[in-house]
């Protein structure tokens with residue numbers, strides 16, 4: 426292990442772009458399939474891992490939605506979420522803001538309440554057991570209609586005190602942010618924060634739409650913003666947080682090689698980029714793997730790593746006390762490391 430790897434591991438971190446269904450590990454998929462009498466189209470854990478070879482976002486999404494079929498009960502959603510928290514606790518992750526895709530479950534006949542209550546109970550237990558603070562973000566599937574998104578938002582009403590925001594994910598091309606302008610306006614009126622995947626595969630125009638029409642508080646991914654100088658200038662001026670996911674970008678062929686990843690350039694341009702894992706089970710790495718592999722590929726400095734971690738804390742919706750606490754933990758970890 427290099428010094429930089431040890432440095433990354435020693436730092437407290439936040440994760441702001443994580444789909445909880447994308448943390449379903451093949452072993453757990455098998456276990457839940459057995460528990461729920463679901464037949465999987467795979468013979469072994471190795472077969473599943475072999476199938477995770479994607480050429481684009483849609484190829485991943487097809488397996489991601491198929492994998493969800495094993496999630497049936499409130500306990501399943503609890504176990505899924507608790508396993509993720511336990512795993513990122515080992516990465517010294519101190520705060521998470523996670524997406525869930527309720528329509529991927531309610532459309533299969535699972536009750537919204539089972540999905541959200543399982544996840545929320547595990548998040549509460551993660552706070553108790555691991556000291557991880559968290560927020561939950563309800564994400565709309567953009568390949569479905571805006572009407573379906575409105576119906577999902579209505580189902581969330583009893584839980585509004587425990588949902589921090591709404592997001593927009595799934596197949597980006599052909600489903601621009603403009604399709605969801607009204608439902609995002611409604612979510613804003615309800616006091617929710619607003620997030621949208623934009624510029625992962627979609628053009629810079631989709632990032633403009635997320636900013637101007639949806640009025641988002643963060644852009645998820647945002648990579649293709651770099652094709653438009655005016656857009657980059659605006660994102661820098663507004664200090665808009667980008668939740669970048671390097672290993673996801675590699676696995677979904679958004680970049681050909683990690684050495685081509687724009688993360689270092691983003692920081693140099695003054696963009697408020699953060700590092701996240703997106704769907705760690707499918708993309709081959711959790712939070713530290715994303716930091717470490719990207720740091721190696723791009724020769725990131727300790728200062729750049731600290732900037733990324735700080736951006737994560739500043740881009741998160743932390744209470745003032747929690748923000749102070751985490752910034753103090755970060756400063757302490759950096760000094761302790763440098764004093765060695």
Ligand code: HPA
Pocket residue numbers: 444447482489594595596597622625673703704
């Ligand atoms: O990376 C992603 N992009 C779009 N939709 C998603 N749903 C889960 N992960 C993703």
Ligand SMILES: [Zn+2]
Pocket residue numbers: 442444594622645703
């Ligand atoms: Zn994502």
